[in-house]
Each structure stands twice: as structure tokens, then as C-alpha cells.
Amino acid sequence: MHPISRNPTRLFYQPVIGFLALAAFALLGYALWLCLHNIYLMGTKGTQFVGLQNFVRLATDWRGLQALWRTALFVALATSAEVVLGIAIALFLDKEFRGKKLVRAVILVPMIMTPVIAGLTWRFLFNAQSGMINYWLSTVGIAPVDWLGNPNVALYAVLVADIWQWTPFVVLLAMATLETIPKDLVEAARMDGASEIRVIWHVILPMLRRTLAVAALIRAIDSVKAFDLFYIMTKGGPALSTETQNLYGYTVAFTNFDISYAMTIALFLTIVTNIALLLLNRFAMPKGVR
């Protein structure tokens, strides 16, 4: 009946959301088209329709599968470490003391530091010859470790940098929630003679559940996409030991210029992530969070 909605406030968002939706679907359609063809910028062959060939190739690509496994490992370790450490620090800071405002400001610094610079800095600190980490280890008598050059430890070095940069996010999010918790409830539990650990476990943590779930979800999504620290610190090396799926997709696209196959990797990564998140949301999240 009415070609234009009678509610004028809809006109404020419809053009924008409509445009975004159109652009998103066009890009997704184009991405699918790329996946089903064989666009390779270094070759001379014309573009051909190849069907699902790229997906078959991915299913048997050992390097890609290893990158996928590494991504899962990194996401699991980074997310759990950041959430556990973040909540611990937030609980630790949940009291009145002088300079709390300043502490909060300091904790924000890693999050807003340019990620490329954070990567450079950690590369500098992890340097085998002149890095501070090895220097400190040497003061307690531990032999120097080639952090970024040893395939067995390089991933964990990047992990440390990621934890440094993103634990503050969990801390600040949890601190904000802790401030909204009614203090008398906590006081009452303490008056009843409950030990501090019981108060935290039975009174405070249940009220933080929702915030924690959100923090974990956001950190998990972001660490799947982690790129900057990896690119700067190791570029996927040594011996591909830090190559995540995202990095592999980048290399295939912009070093090998195998556009179609890189697109397939990117699409696959997105699908796997979404399925994992859905399952996590469905089964692992506490009730009421959804």
C-alpha cells in the first residue's frame, strides 16, 4: 500500500542499512564466484569455471590443515589465558585505593597501542641476542632461548604478546561490571563468615558470568583474525610454525597471487569460525547469556 513507510524515523537508517546489506551481499556473491573459478595472477591461462575444485584442494592441503589446527590452538590458549588473567586482575583491583583512576588509565595503554608497534616492541624484547627477556632470564641463570627462531616456542612468544595486548580489555570490562554489583550483597556474605574465596566463587563470579561470556566471545573472534602481531613478529615462520589460517590466506593471495584459492581459504575460515561460535553459544554458554 505505502511504498514509503509511514514511520519517518525508518528513513534515517534504511538507506544506510540497505546500502550495507547490498554491499555485503554483492561482495559475498563475488567472493563465491571467485572461489568457483581459477583466478591466478601469475599465470597466463584465462579464467575458467572449476566448480568445487578449490574446496577439494583445501581439504587435502596439509599446510592449510596444519594452519587451521594452529589457529584453533592459538584461539583457545589466548582466549582462556586472557579471560582468566583478566578476571583475576579485575577482582584484585576491585577495592578502593589511591590512584585507582591512574591504574585504570595505564591498563588501557596496550589496547590502544598501534598493534604493529606492539609487535615490533615484542620482537625487540624477544630478540635472542639483545632482548630484555633473555637478559632477565640470564640474571637468574637460565640459558638464552631463541624465542622467535625456534619452531617449538615461536607461537608461544606471539601468544605472550597477544595476552599482553588484550588482557586489559577483559580487565576493564570486568571492572566496569564489578562496579555495578551491589556491595551490600557481598558484604552480607562476608559478615556471614564466608571465606574470601567462597565469596568470589559463589557471589561475585555468578554475577560476572554474562560479562565473561561476552569478553570470551569477543576475544575468540578477534584472535581468529589475529594478523598484525604474527606478521611483524614471525611472518608465519620459522618453518611455518606460526602460520595461522588467516596468515596462510594472506600468503596465498598476496605472495603467490592465487586469488581464487586464497578466497576459498578465507571463506572456509569464516564458515568454520561461525559454526564454532554457534556451537559454543549453544552448548558452552551459561543459561541466560544468550
Next chain:
Amino acid sequence: MLRKILFYFTLALILFVTLFPLYWVVTTSMKTMRDAFAMPPVWLFSPTLENYGKILTNPAFLKGFANSLVISVTASVLAIVVAAFAAYGIVQQGPARRRSIEGFVLSLRIAPAILFVIPTYYLSMRLGLLNSHGLLIAVYAFINIPFAISLLVTFFEEVPREMREAGLMDGAGELRVFWHIVLPVVRGGLVATLILCVLFTWNEFFIALVLSGRDTQTLPVTITSFLTFQGIEWGALTAAATLIMLPMIILGMLVQGTVVRGMAAGSVKG
């Protein structure tokens, strides 16, 4: 007493770990080559501005600075203008419609950048756009819009409904109410959102790495080109790093509370 000492000791440790990397970059940028690589490290040294002199006369760095400034400010302003309208409209809708729109906006923010960077790269390559500022501004504006919408929605929500209704009762049109009544109230939120958009765009690396050309390189890409195989000049590199990150740390401090709110916006309330 012991508890108090333990508390401040742990606090000091947390602050030390948090700030040490920053401290180390900034001090290294003011050291001479010999002090920078001294082992054991020198804690007291006479600072020099030699590295800054070197980097501030480096044409590649200055070019990158100009590019970063132009691209991040333009893309952010564009995004805020568009997102302010959208956020105002979204807040006025019923809960069901709101949830579906906000869900869609959130899904745009979650999608990995590589998913749309590859098609965009291929398309712009064929159109010969890979070395234009317009491409980067458009892409960053496109990315900033969903983020700005989710954050601005939280500010528009806080405007009392009565204000808008009173304006409508007085016979003002929806556009006048938006412009003269609601926008002045959320001015602080608009500025904070703008600052955050600038901060994220300035710091962004992946998209810039792929989609920028020789003339449009932003600072994060420029600084990686200083990492050459002939050996890294850490003095100049850390001076450049300090100049790149310090403005953003200052901006971030100005909008402290909004940083976390912005990153969680749209997902906390679900």
C-alpha cells in the same frame, strides 16, 4: 599491614608488565646506537634526539604521516555522519526490528577482513585503483560505519524519550528534532566515537598492507618497510614507532571509558 604491602607489590608488578614495553621503545628511541645495544642494558643514559632528527627528515615517514592523517580523519568523519543518522533511526524502532538490524550490523563487524579484502583487491586492481587515497578512504569508511552505528546507538539510547516527543508535539519535523534537539545532547558521544574511529583507522594494518600503493601507504605499513634485511636500525625505528603510537595513546586517554564500551558495543546486551 602485610596484606597492604603485598597488594601494592602485586599492583606494581602488574603496572610494570603493562608499561615496560612502552617504556622500552620510548627510551630506546632516545639512546645512541651504542647504548641501545649495550648488554647489560643501560638504565641511565644521556638522552639524544638524533634519532628523531633522522626520522623527521625522512620523506617516506612524512608522506606516511600525511597519508595516515588524511585517510583516518576523512574516513572517520564520513562514517560518523552516516552512522549518526542510522543510529538515530534504529533507536526509534520497536525491540524486534531493532534486534534484527543491530544483529546484522554486528555480523558485519565480526566478519574477518580477509573475506572482503581479497575481492576488493582483485576488483580495484582491475580498475587500476590500487594507488588511490579514495579507495582506502572508502574502505575504511565502510568498516567504520557498522562500528560507529553500534557505539552511537548506546549514546542515542540515553537521550530521554520525552525530549524527542516534546519536540514532535511542538510541531518540529523528525529531521529538526534530530538536528536541534537530539544531536546537541549526544555531542560528547559523537566526538568520542569519532576519536575511536580515527584511532582504529590509524592503527589498522592488514587492509592498509594489501590495499595501499606507493603513494598511499599509511604509517603502520611505512614502518614495516624500515625492517630491511640489511639489518634493522633500531634507533630510528623506535623513534618512528614512538611518533606513530603516542598521538593515539593520548587520544585513547581522552576517551578512556568509551574504548571498552565501543569494542563491546552491540554484543553486551545482545
